[in-house]
């Protein structure tokens with residue numbers, strides 16, 4: 001079957017729908033890893049069944065943990081903090097997932113055998129030095145390809161020393177990897193971290209692990225000690241705001257339409273896109289706000305918006321919207337005036353160089369933009385109507401490029417040929433199904 005998806009028709013206006021999107025990817029991966037270290041049976045509902053999460057499950061299975069995967073739930077039979085079985089010459093495949101590849105390393109720093117970590121073509125281009133450097137300070141040995149990439153070998157030690165770590169990028173993956181390593185290490189590991197998503201910290205707190213947190217305006221000061229045990233726990237994963245964002249942007253760019261997305265995780269460290277869109281004039285409301293095991297959850301209501309305004313986006317919002325910029329750029333393309341985004345070099349460190357790709361897609365759409373290694377200026381055109389054929393290919397199968405391009409096609413028109421449809425399986429296998437539901 002062809003893996004090319006063709007869109008020739010704009011979305012029908014005048015829809016008014018309620019949808020649910022899949023479980024949050026960050027929380028799903030963290031639940032799998034923590035449940036694998038807990039003692040006894042943990043169960044998750046609404047766990048995201050995407051390739052990144054399946055890769056996480058495969059890795060813990062390879063480390064000797066039993067997993068029961070059913071249609072409606074997943075059960076993991078953890079064997080406690082020291083329950084992983086390190087066989088000789090094992091290779092763990094993180095596939096496309098930076099989160100999995102980096103977080104698992106923190107848990108392997110006490111392994112007594114050498115373990116090889118591999119990934120797909122995209123993951124093998126990404127920076128693993130950023131986690132290897134601090135993990136070496138604990139005492140683990142890591143050997144990277146070209147000093148930076150996968151495949152890598154890790155050999156842990158029983159003689160771990162706590163570290164002081166300054167996380168300057170706003171990377172939750174780096175922070176979480178060190179938090180996991182700190183959980184295994186006698187003494188107090190101290191992390192000063194630039195703001196980034198805090199799901200790991202919230203889960204540690206919920207599980208009553210020895211973590212302390214001091215939040216200041218720009219940085220968090222975190223202390224973590226060796227955990228004695230993790231009790232098994234059930235978790236109902238809320239929906240993923242990054243997945244919801246495709247339909248939030250579709251709707252805000254579709255006049256006379258509205259959409260409610262149920263039960264979405266609106267953790268303040270994830271809602272940058274909502275703050276940015278509101279500043280640009282989009283009407284968005286959180287309804288039924290509630291707290292679930294430390295995470296904030298709500299239904300998101302969004303309306304098609306006219307007269308969108310350009311934005312000079314504060315870089316303090318970058319980390320909390322880091323996976324949504326391709327979509328935000330589409331809103332800027334339709335806004336009146338010039339929007340600017342800065343300090344975004346991290347965007348080029350994702351599954352593909354997304355800042356470059358954002359600019360490339362805007363060029364194909366006929367939207368003038370000026371891009372550097374860390375910034376972009378977008379010259380909006382509220383009357384944009386695309387009439388030509390646009391082909392999106394060779395983008396390292398980056399799931400967010402495929403899905404953002406589909407939204408652009410539905411909003412601005414033209415004939416789009418999107419290669420690598422299967423890339424959606426990385427984070428959001430239901431994407432096209434929900435898109436059809438909205439258009440029915």
Ligand code: S3P
Pocket residue numbers: 025026027098099170171172173174176197322323346
């Ligand atoms: C994630 C952190 C972010 C994000 C990724 C998921 C996480 O990456 O882009 O999709 O679950 O911790 P960085 O930590 O590299 O910014």
